[in-house]
Amino acid sequence: xxxxxxxxxxxxxxxxxxxxxxxxxxxxxxxxxxxxxxxxxxxxxxxxxxxxxxxxxxxxxxxxxxxxxxxxxxxxxxxxxxxxxxxxxxxxxxxxxxxxxxxxxxxxxxxxxxxxxxxxxxxxxxxxxxxxxxxxxxxxxxxxxxxxxxxxxxxxxxxxxxxxxxxxxxxxxxxxxxxxxxxxxxxxxxxxxxxxxxxxxxxxxxxxxxxxxxxxxxxxxxxxxxxxxxxxxxxxxxxxxxxxxxxxxxxxxxxxxxxxxxxxxxxxxxxxxxxxxxxxxxxxxxxxxxxxxxxxxxxxxxxxxxxxxxxxxxxxxxxxxxxxxxxxxxxxxxxxxxxxxxxxxxxxxxxxxxxxxxxxxxxxxxxxxxxxxxxxxxxxxxxxxxxxxxxxxxxxxxxxxxxxxxxxxxxxxxxxxxxxxxxxxxxxxxxxxxxxxxxxxxxxxxxxxxxxxxxxxxxxxxxxxx
Amino acid sequence: xxxxxxxxxxxxxxxxxxxxxxxxxxxxxxxxxxxxxxxxxxxxxxxxxxxxxxxxxxxxxxxxxxxxxxxxxxxxxxxxxxxxxxxxxxxxxxxxxx
Ligand code: FES
Numbered sequence: 001x002x003x004x005x006x007x008x009x010x011x012x013x014x015x016x017x018x019x020x021x022x023x024x025x026x027x028x029x030x031x032x033x034x035x036x037x038x039x040x041x042x043x044x045x046x047x048x049x050x051x052x053x054x055x056x057x058x059x060x061x062x063x064x065x066x067x068x069x070x071x072x073x074x075x076x077x078x079x080x081x082x083x084x085x086x087x088x089x090x091x092x093x094x095x096x097x098x099x100x101x102x103x104x105x106x107x108x109x110x111x112x113x114x115x116x117x118x119x120x121x122x123x124x125x126x127x128x129x130x131x132x133x134x135x136x137x138x139x140x141x142x143x144x145x146x147x148x149x150x151x152x153x154x155x156x157x158x159x160x161x162x163x164x165x166x167x168x169x170x171x172x173x174x175x176x177x178x179x180x181x182x183x184x185x186x187x188x189x190x191x192x193x194x195x196x197x198x199x200x201x202x203x204x205x206x207x208x209x210x211x212x213x214x215x216x217x218x219x220x221x222x223x224x225x226x227x228x229x230x231x232x233x234x235x236x237x238x239x240x241x242x243x244x245x246x247x248x249x250x251x252x253x254x255x256x257x258x259x260x261x262x263x264x265x266x267x268x269x270x271x272x273x274x275x276x277x278x279x280x281x282x283x284x285x286x287x288x289x290x291x292x293x294x295x296x297x298x299x300x301x302x303x304x305x306x307x308x309x310x311x312x313x314x315x316x317x318x319x320x321x322x323x324x325x326x327x328x329x330x331x332x333x334x335x336x337x338x339x340x341x342x343x344x345x346x347x348x349x350x351x352x353x354x355x356x357x358x359x360x361x362x363x364x365x366x367x368x369x370x371x372x373x374x375x376x377x378x379x380x381x382x383x384x385x386x387x388x389x390x391x392x393x394x395x396x397x398x399x400x401x402x403x404x405x406x407x408x409x410x411x412x413x414x415x416x417x418x419x420x421x422x423x424x425x426x427x428x429x430x431x432x433x434x435x436x437x438x439x440x441x442x443x444x445x446x447x448x449x450x451x452x453x454x455x456x457x458x459x460x461x462x463x464x465x466x
Numbered sequence: 467x468x469x470x471x472x473x474x475x476x477x478x479x480x481x482x483x484x485x486x487x488x489x490x491x492x493x494x495x496x497x498x499x500x501x502x503x504x505x506x507x508x509x510x511x512x513x514x515x516x517x518x519x520x521x522x523x524x525x526x527x528x529x530x531x532x533x534x535x536x537x538x539x540x541x542x543x544x545x546x547x548x549x550x551x552x553x554x555x556x557x558x559x560x561x562x563x564x
Pocket of ligand 1: 497519520521522523524525526527528529530531541542543544
C-alpha cells in the first residue's frame, strides 16, 4: 500500500507545472492530473511533442519557452496522471478521475486547482453551425496538428488572442479573409487612464502592437467597431453577416468563421465545492475569493493560474510559485517568515506581470451584445434553448438561474452551463435590473464531467486512498 | 474546411470514420481529423437534429461527441488518434450520458 500524495494539483499548464516543480523542490509528494495526454496546458499545448520546425517558429518564443519547464517537471519525481478526467471532488480531498476505461480516486490533505480558463461564451445567431470555431480552438489545432483553415478565413472578436492567432497563421502561410474587430470603439478612451500604469509591462504592449502592425501590413480588411455578427447556412456555415455600431448589415460568403471574446476563469470546480466567489466587473466574470496564498474560503483548497482571475501565462506561473510556497508552509516545510521571504520576489514579478491587465481589460472589454444576444440566438448549445425562451421562462416566475434551468433545461446538458451560464445570468440581470453578481450563477453539482453508470459501478477505490 | 499543410514528424496512421478510411497523425486530436473530413460534422443534436462540429477543442462545449471504438458520447477533442480507431458520427439523443 503506497501512501497518497501530500498535494493533488489539477491542471498541467504554467501554474500547475510551476507549483508542482516548486513543491517537489521542497520534498512534497505531488500528484498532477490533467485532461490532456501531455504537459503544457492550453498555452503550451503539444509542447512535449513539438520539434524545431516551421510550426514551432511560427508559434513564437513564448510558446517554445514551455519546453524547458516541461522537461524539468518530468524529472522532478511528481506523479503524473495525464489524459485523466476529473468528474468529482469531495471534501477531504478526494478526487475521482477517469483515465480511459479506468476509474479511480486520489486523496490528499491539500488540493490545488490550476485548471485555468475557458473562452468566454460568445453566443450569436448561428454560432452552433459547423464551420464556426472558437479562435482558441483553432489555435489548439494549429499547435497540435499544424492544422489551418483551408481557405481564407474570417476572424471575429476582441482581445490579444485573435491578434496572436492571426500573426501565427500568417507566419505559416495561412490566409485571412479579414478581421471583424468587435471591441467597442469607446473602450479606447476608457482604457487610456490605465495606460501609464501599464507601461511597466511595455514588453507585452509592444508585442500586441507588433501583431496589430503585422496584420495591417498585409492589407487584409480590418473592420472596426463591429457590434453584431451572424452566421448562416444549412448544415454548415455558408454566409456571415456583420453590422458596425450604428451601421447596416453586410454579408459575405464564408466557409469558416473563427470567433473569440476573451477568456474567463473556469469556476465549475470551485462553485461545485461551495467556495465563495466574487463578481469581477473589470473582467466580467466570477472568480473564487482567495487569500494572499491562493487559498479559497475552504481550508486546504487552493487556486492558482487564470482560474484565479485572468492574468496570462506569466502571471499564472508566478501564482503557481506563490501558492506552492504557501502550501509548503502549510505542510510545515517552512516557517511563516521564511515563506514570506521566499514569496517576495515572485510577488514583485507578479505585480509586474499584471501591470498591463487593467489597461487590456478595459481596451478589450466585450461588446454588450454578447451578453444579451438577439432573441433567436441559441444560448444553451447542449439543450438548444434560445435567449427568448430564457427570458420567457424568467418572466413566468423563474427568477434565478436555477429556476430558469429547471424550466428550460438550459445548463442541464453535458457542458453543465459552461457555454450558457454567463449568458443566462446576464439576461436575467438585464431583465430584473440587477447586477450579475447579485443574480449569481447556476448551482453546479457533480458529476463535473459526464460519467456513465457503468463507470460508477466500476469505481475501484484505490487502497492507497484509505 | 481545415487542412494540415505541414509535413509533421508524427507517424501517419489510418482511422476509419463512418466506414471510410482516412489518414491522420498518430497522437493528434481526433476532433482535428473530423474537421478536415467531409461532411465536416461530428454529431447531430438530440432536440432539432442539427449538425454540430468541434467548436472549442478544449473539452468545454461537448459538440465534438462521437462514437469511438463502440463507446458513445466521447469528446473527440480529448482523444489522441491511434492506428485503426473506428469512429462513427453520433446521431440524436440516444447516448448522451448522465
Ligand atoms: S470541441 Fe468542445 S468539447 Fe470537444
